[in-house]
Amino acid sequence: MLFEVKDVYYTRMRGTPFAVEALKGCSLTIPEGKITAIVGPTQAGKSTLLLTLLGLFRPSRGSVLFRGQDIHQAPFDLEALRLRVGIVFQSPEAQLFEETVGKDVSFGPRRKKLAPAQSRHLVQESLEAVGLPYEEFRTRYTASLSGGQKRRVAIAGVLALEPEAILFDEPTAGLDPQGRQELLALLQRLKTEHQLTIVLTSSSLADVAMLADQVIVLHEGRVVLSGSPRTVLAHAEELLALDITLPEITQIALGLRSLWPALRCDVLTLDELEEELVRFLPHAASQETQLSSP
Amino acid sequence: MIEISRHISFGQYVDNGSRLTRLDPRAKILCFALAVAAFTYISQFAALALCLFFCLFLQWLSRLPLRYVLQGMRMFISFLVILYAFQVLFYTSSTQATSVIWHWGVLTISWEGLMHSTQVDLRVIFLYYLTSLLMLTTSLVDLADGAEALLRPLRRLGLPVHELVMVFVIALKFVPLLITEVERLSIAQATRGVRFGRGNPWQRIRALSGIIVPLFMSGLQRVEMLSTAMEARCYRAGYRGWRRSKLHALQWAGADSLALACCLLLCGLLVALNFVSPF
Ligand SMILES: Nc1ncnc2c1ncn2[C@@H]1O[C@H](COP(=O)(O)OP(=O)(O)OP(=O)(O)O)[C@@H](O)[C@H]1O
Ligand SMILES: [Mg+2]
Numbered sequence: 138m139l140f141e142v143k144d145v146y147y148t149r150m151r152g153t154p155f156a157v158e159a160l161k162g163c164s165l166t167i168p169e170g171k172i173t174a175i176v177g178p179t180q181a182g183k184s185t186l187l188l189t190l191l192g193l194f195r196p197s198r199g200s201v202l203f204r205g206q207d208i209h210q211a212p213f214d215l216e217a218l219r220l221r222v223g224i225v226f227q228s229p230e231a232q233l234f235e236e237t238v239g240k241d242v243s244f245g246p247r248r249k250k251l252a253p254a255q256s257r258h259l260v261q262e263s264l265e266a267v268g269l270p271y272e273e274f275r276t277r278y279t280a281s282l283s284g285g286q287k288r289r290v291a292i293a294g295v296l297a298l299e300p301e302a303i304l305f306d307e308p309t310a311g312l313d314p315q316g317r318q319e320l321l322a323l324l325q326r327l328k329t330e331h332q333l334t335i336v337l338t339s340s341s342l343a344d345v346a347m348l349a350d351q352v353i354v355l356h357e358g359r360v361v362l363s364g365s366p367r368t369v370l371a372h373a374e375e376l377l378a379l380d381i382t383l384p385e386i387t388q389i390a391l392g393l394r395s396l397w398p399a400l401r402c403d404v405l406t407l408d409e410l411e412e413e414l415v416r417f418l419p420h421a422a423s424q425e426t427q428l429s430s431p
Numbered sequence: 432m433i434e435i436s437r438h439i440s441f442g443q444y445v446d447n448g449s450r451l452t453r454l455d456p457r458a459k460i461l462c463f464a465l466a467v468a469a470f471t472y473i474s475q476f477a478a479l480a481l482c483l484f485f486c487l488f489l490q491w492l493s494r495l496p497l498r499y500v501l502q503g504m505r506m507f508i509s510f511l512v513i514l515y516a517f518q519v520l521f522y523t524s525s526t527q528a529t530s531v532i533w534h535w536g537v538l539t540i541s542w543e544g545l546m547h548s549t550q551v552d553l554r555v556i557f558l559y560y561l562t563s564l565l566m567l568t569t570s571l572v573d574l575a576d577g578a579e580a581l582l583r584p585l586r587r588l589g590l591p592v593h594e595l596v597m598v599f600v601i602a603l604k605f606v607p608l609l610i611t612e613v614e615r616l617s618i619a620q621a622t623r624g625v626r627f628g629r630g631n632p633w634q635r636i637r638a639l640s641g642i643i644v645p646l647f648m649s650g651l652q653r654v655e656m657l658s659t660a661m662e663a664r665c666y667r668a669g670y671r672g673w674r675r676s677k678l679h680a681l682q683w684a685g686a687d688s689l690a691l692a693c694c695l696l697l698c699g700l701l702v703a704l705n706f707v708s709p710f
Binding site: 151153155216233294295 | 498622
């Protein structure tokens, strides 16, 4: 297990009139080398949870373990953890702080005191991994980039740390359909090619159902469901009640349930839905053969 | 650094519907000005004790957690403590009859020095408290409206009252904005391996210095965003034949007159007490 979160409570702005209890007894585990999706409606505490994983917020109760070690116990080095586990924030504006793209992406390597040539190589590699040509973007001002480009630069800045795991906070929010597909493909590539552990949050299952190995559903600072995408999708009606967007196929299956209440809705692809339908329409299969035979 | 906004309440407004938040901003500003004048005038301990009671009364009226307000003053008070040490050590009396307690080179601790510095610093603390409370219980919009209404007569002298108030209010509003910005930058840098609040003083200062430049940059960007937003909503400070209307017109109620009367009474009491009290 990479991370284990045990019954964590955390209050934002504790001790002020603005206090909000963001995590209320949250327990979960994040396995190594897998893609874990944390899904929940807005204000569920997803962003807070990610920052708590990195020890940026100290839980008021409960503990966070990294490979079995409590991250707030004495011998544990939090800074080393943050260099090994990167985070990409919800809004890239929150993440970039240097003037130019090159300086921002090289911030991590410079902190690690790598040799200039090595750090330059890393920056180039990271920028190209997110699809930004190095020479063209190196000297661009971060303030002059578009939103989508800023997000890519933010990801490159984290890749340049050469982390073992990356936490992505709502990485697909605000992207166009193509940008979304590209980003999800990048996540998949990071997992398969670099053996990275990926954690991502989302308010929609549509993007993550195909990608994630494990889904954790968070609501009001607590885990309400968890398991493989299929196990979670089987509770489609509960998910809808929590305001979580479902994949289109699941939505169709759910709609068809008014005709066949026993229809399974934990289907991910069109083929699966078809198979499921065929179960309920015994003559549909024979019709299909009839249609295609002449 | 990462949760710095928890510890600084300057410029925050807590809308808890208490009697103080409901007062008319004009009344609050007038009372504030009166109290500041009186607090600055007095010097005797008896009068300072009355100030303390007054502040406690206001605290009760505001229904704010005492701890929160005090927490917001912590930084200021620690700064004041350092000043206090200097004040005491370098106190030179106007009358020569000082009862020296301790003496070393140019440094002297005398009874008069102790008394005088304590009085001055207590006053400063009370003034700071009043200012924080005014901001904690008044939204910036109200504060601006109130100040503008009170200063309106000065327009006859050709003073651009509205513009001045607007500039002042925006400046105030930037304090909490900059604090959130410091928080954002320190989180962003911490996730890429910067340590805050650790190591020797030199390392701490170096960690902080990495925030200053981006802080300025983003501050300037905010200014640009703000001016674009104001322009997009056709903000015009005011020109001939143009009167801005208000969504919330200020209304002076009985409670406001009562507050003002109480405040006047208190100021009278304070000044009188300051006269008759022997210490
Ligand atoms: N800086 C902050 N100060 C005070 N409260 C905050 C702050 N940030 C978040 N909160 C509160 O903490 C709770 C959890 O917020 P969080 O940002 O973790 O939710 P989220 O699941 O990430 O939501 P979203 O999908 O909108 O990003 C919310 O009730 C929110 O109002
Ligand atoms: Mg969030």
